[in-house]
Amino acid sequence: MIVSRRHLDAVLAEFVRHYNRARPHRGLELLTPEPRVSVTPTKLVPRFRTRKVLGGLINEYEIAA
Template identity: 40%
Template structure:
C-alpha cells in the first residue's frame, strides 16, 4: 500500500488515475481467484506496462526500454506473444 501525503490532492489524483488504468486495462477483464492469482496478474501487467507498452509522452517507447529500437527491415514479420491468457499482446520482430 502506498500512502499519499496529507493535504496534497494532486498526489491523490495521480494515485487514483493509476488505479483506474490498472482496473480498466486488466482487472475488469479477469476473474481473480485469490491473493496469489492477483499478485501474478498484477506482476505480469506491471511488467508489460513498464517494459513493453508504448507511451505517447515517451515517443511510443516503454518507460524502462533501453532506447529507441531500429525500424523494422522491409519484408520482416512480427511475432506475437500473448500474456495473461491473450488479454495482452506483445509484438517482437521475427528473426
C-alpha cells in the same frame, strides 16, 4: 477472474511488465519506460512473434530473430 492472492500477484506482475516493457507511452514519444534491445535492420522480410498477455487480453508483438 482472480481466484487467490497468489493469482492476483501474478496477474499484476505480468501487467506491470507489459506496461513498462511493451506498452508505448505518449509522454515518452511512444517509447517504453524500459528500453527495448535494439534490432539491426536486415533486408530479409521480418517475421513477427506474438505473445499473449493476461490470457489473451493483451497481445505483444516483436520481430523474431
